[in-house]
Amino acid sequence: MLILFAAPALWPDYETILPQALAEAGLSARIVTEAADPAAVDYIIYAPSAPLQDFTPYTSCKAVLSLWAGVERIVGNTTLTQPLARMVDPGLTEGMVEWVVGHALRHHLGMDRHIVNPGHVWNPTCPPLARQRPVAMLGLGALGLAAARALQALNFPVTGWSRTAKEVPGLTCLSGEAGLREALARAAIVVTLLPRTPETENLLNARTLGYLPRGAFLLNPGRGPLIDDAALLAELDSGQIAHATLDVFRVEPLPPDHPFWSHPGVTVTPHIAADTRPHSAARVLVENIRRAEAGEPLLHLVDRNRGY
C-alpha cells in the first residue's frame, strides 16, 4: 500500500506517529511525501495548503483524507473525484470545546475588568449564574455539538441552530431563517461553529446581529466569512454587541491594519481554537484507511452537494 502524505509542512509532526498508528492497526504501508508514479498511490493524506492541486494523475487513489476539518478550499476542485473525508479529530474537538467554554466563561464572569484593572477597583458585583446566560450555538456538527454539551454541563441554557433541521436529545434545536431569529433573540452569547458554504457566508450581518438582545457577546471559532466584518464593527460601536472574540478571519494572519486589532470590543486569537493534534489525528487517518481496505464506509465523508 502506498500513501502519499501531501502536506509537506506537517510531515515532521506525523513522520514518527503515522507509521506507528498504521503498525498498531496491522496495516503495512509505505508513506512518501512525493510520488514518483502518481498512478501507484492508494491514499492521499492532504492539507488544502499543499502544492498538490491536480488529482487527475492519481488514478488508483481510493480516498483523499484531509488533515483539516474545513474543506471549503478543496471541495470545489473538479479534479478531485475520489471520496474525500474531513478530519474529525477528537483532539481538535477537545481543543475547540476548551476554547469555546473558556471564552464563554470569560465573558460570562466579566474577567477582562479584573485582568486589566489599572485603577485597582474593588467592585464585588457578582455575575449572574450561567443558568441565567442563554447561549445560541450556530452549527451542530461534531464541534458545535460537543461545545453545546460542555456548556450545558455548566448549566448554560443552550439553543442549537443549523441550516437544515436536526434533532438532538436534550438540546433545543432550531433551523432555517425563522429559527435563526428565534435562537439569536434569546441569546446572551452567540457561538458560530458552522462550515463555510455559500449559504453560511455573512450569516451574521447587520440584519441578523440586530436579532440579538443588546449587549450580546459573540464568539467565532468557526470560519471568518461567517461574519460581515463591517456590520460587526458597526454593531460593536453602537453597543448592540458588547464584545466579540474571534479566532478566524477572512485573511489570516489578520492584516496589521485591520480594525479588529485595535477595537476595544474585539479580542483576536490567532486561529488556535482547534488545531489538528497529530496523535489523535493519525489514529483517525488510519481508521479510515482500514475501513477503505475492508470495504467499510469511510468516516466523515464529505457530501459534495452540501459542501462539507
Added chain:
Amino acid sequence: MLILFAAPALWPDYETILPQALAEAGLSARIVTEAADPAAVDYIIYAPSAPLQDFTPYTSCKAVLSLWAGVERIVGNTTLTQPLARMVDPGLTEGMVEWVVGHALRHHLGMDRHIVNPGHVWNPTCPPLARQRPVAMLGLGALGLAAARALQALNFPVTGWSRTAKEVPGLTCLSGEAGLREALARAAIVVTLLPRTPETENLLNARTLGYLPRGAFLLNPGRGPLIDDAALLAELDSGQIAHATLDVFRVEPLPPDHPFWSHPGVTVTPHIAADTRPHSAARVLVENIRRAEAGEPLLHLVDRNRGY
C-alpha cells in the same frame, strides 16, 4: 415560630423570598430583624458580619443558620451553643464552579496574551489539551468536589487533596503532608478550596509552593489565609509560580497599597467567586428549619472540633 434574621445588610435580598420559601414548605413563621424578646426566638439566620455576637439570651433558639459557607468567624464564639449550620447553597456552588473552571481555562489557554496584545502579535502556537494539564484540588468539600468534577468533565486530570483522608469514586484523593507534596508535584494548576482552620492557615508557603513544578498557576477562591502572601510574592518573582488569580484576601477589600494589586503575576477578583444566591439559599434555610421542626438531623451541621 419566630425567626430572627440577624444579617441586616442582607435583609432586602431575603425580605420577599424567605417568606415565600417558608410558605412553600408549609411552615408558618414570623420573621423579625430585631428581637424584642430574645428568649422567644426559635431560629437565627446569621451572617458573621452582623452586630449580633452574644447568643446567650437566645435560650430557646433551636439552631443558628449561617448565610455564609465559611464559619471561621463564629465557630469559636463560646456563647454560641446551639447547633450551627453552614450555608451550602447550590447557587453558591454553581458560581464557584464557574469561577474555578473559567480561570483554569483562562490560564490553560493563555488568554491574557490575547486579551492584552498591544503589539498585535499573531502567534498561532496552540496550547496543550486540558488532558495534558494536571490540576491539584486542595479541599474536597462540597465546593472543591463540584469544581473537581467540572474540571474532570473537561478532561483536566485532577488530583484531590484533603487534610484527612477521603475516598471519592473516580477521583485520585491524597491526604496528609506526604499527599500534599505528591499532589502539588504533579500539578500545573493548583486550586485552594479549603476551609480556614488553624491547620490550613499558610498551607501554601515557601516550602509547599516549592513542591509545584516551575511555572504553575495558582487559583485561590477559598480563604485568604490559606496562602502566605510574602512567600507567594517571592515565588511569583522567581518564576516558580507563573500567575496567581486570587479572590480572597487576609484583609478585604484588598488594601490599595497591597503589592498584589500591581504585581503583573497576580489577578485580583473582588471576592465574587461564590456569593450566596438568595433564591437557592432561602430554600436551604427553610429545609433546615423544616428538618429541625420534624426532629430530623440538620444539613451542613458544623463540627466544632474540626472548625467547619
